[in-house]
Amino acid sequence: MNEIKAEKLQFSYTAEKKILQGIHLHLMKESTAIIGQNGAGKSTFVKLLKGLLKPTAGSILYNGKDISGLTAATLAKDIGMVFQNPNDQIFKNKVIDEVMFGPQNIGQTEDEAQANAITALRKVGLEHQAEQNPYDLSLSERKMIAVASILAMNTNVVIFDEPTMGQDYVGKQILKNIIAELRKEGKLVLCILHDMDFAAQVFERTIVFHQGNVLLDGPTKEVFMHADILKKAFLEQPSIIKIAKNLGIDNTYLTEEELIEKLNRVVRD
Numbered sequence: 001m002n003e004i005k006a007e008k009l010q011f012s013y014t015a016e017k018k019i020l021q022g023i024h025l026h027l028m029k030e031s032t033a034i035i036g037q038n039g040a041g042k043s044t045f046v047k048l049l050k051g052l053l054k055p056t057a058g059s060i061l062y063n064g065k066d067i068s069g070l071t072a073a074t075l076a077k078d079i080g081m082v083f084q085n086p087n088d089q090i091f092k093n094k095v096i097d098e099v100m101f102g103p104q105n106i107g108q109t110e111d112e113a114q115a116n117a118i119t120a121l122r123k124v125g126l127e128h129q130a131e132q133n134p135y136d137l138s139l140s141e142r143k144m145i146a147v148a149s150i151l152a153m154n155t156n157v158v159i160f161d162e163p164t165m166g167q168d169y170v171g172k173q174i175l176k177n178i179i180a181e182l183r184k185e186g187k188l189v190l191c192i193l194h195d196m197d198f199a200a201q202v203f204e205r206t207i208v209f210h211q212g213n214v215l216l217d218g219p220t221k222e223v224f225m226h227a228d229i230l231k232k233a234f235l236e237q238p239s240i241i242k243i244a245k246n247l248g249i250d251n252t253y254l255t256e257e258e259l260i261e262k263l264n265r266v267v268r269d
C-alpha cells in the first residue's frame, strides 16, 4: 500500500485568509499532476503532506496512519520533496556531498549513500559534476541536483514542486524518464506544474486547484477536455489540444504521437 488521504484539510498562514478551504483527496498509484494559477494553494498543500506545515483543521493519512502532527524530519524516510527553488534545498559545497546528505540523514551507511547518490546523479545526467560546487553550476543543473538528492533517498512518496521550470527539452526528457521509472517502481509521484504540455504528456491523473479548493480531478485526458472550467481557473489547455481543435478535431489527444496517428487515419480514409 502506498497512498495518501487528505480529509477536510484546511490551512491558513494568517487569521485573515484561509488558503486551503477543506481539501479532500485520495492520492494513489497514478502519477499525478497538480495544476492551478499562482496562489491557488498547490505548494501549501504539498508542504502540508511533507510535514513542513501543520494543518489548521482536517487530517492527512499516509497508509492509514494520521501523519498530520508529524514533522518533516520524522517523515523524511517516507516522503521526499524536491523544492521549487533548489537554493532552498542545497547547502553543501560539493555536489556529491549534497546528494549523499539526505540518504545518510535517514540512516543509510556512507557506502549505500554514495552508491545511491552516484546512481541518482547518473539519472539526472550530472555524474561528471559530482566534485563540483553546486553554485558553480547553472540553476537548471542545481534543480537536477535537488532531484538527485531526493531520488537517492529512495522514499516511497516523491513530490516535485515545479521541476520543469527552467529546463530545456533534454532536461524535460530526463524528468519524464525519472517519473516513468518511479511510477514503475510503485512510488507515489505527485508533481506541481505550470507546464500544461508536460502535464498532458506525462501524468495519468491531473488535479486542478483553484482558490484553495479542488476544482477538477480525474484522468488527465478528461480533465483537459474541460476548456471552460480550466478557463475559470485561468489555465490553458495543452497546445496539442488547441492545435487539434483548430484542425476541427473534437477528441482529446494529449501527445503529438496520438494526434499524428489520428491525422494519418483521416488522410488514409
Ligand SMILES: Nc1ncnc2c1ncn2[C@@H]1O[C@H](COP(=O)(O)OP(=O)(O)OP(=O)(O)O)[C@@H](O)[C@H]1O
Residues within 6 Å of the ligand: 013, 014, 019, 036, 037, 038, 039, 040, 041, 042, 043, 044, 045
Ligand atoms: N509563508 C507565507 N506567509 C503568508 N502567506 C503565504 C506564505 N506562503 C504562501 N502564502 C500565500 O498563500 C497563498 C497560496 O500560496 P501557494 O504558494 O501555496 O500557491 P501556489 O498555488 O503554489 O502558487 P505558485 O504557483 O505561485 O507557486 C498565496 O496567496 C500566497 O501568497
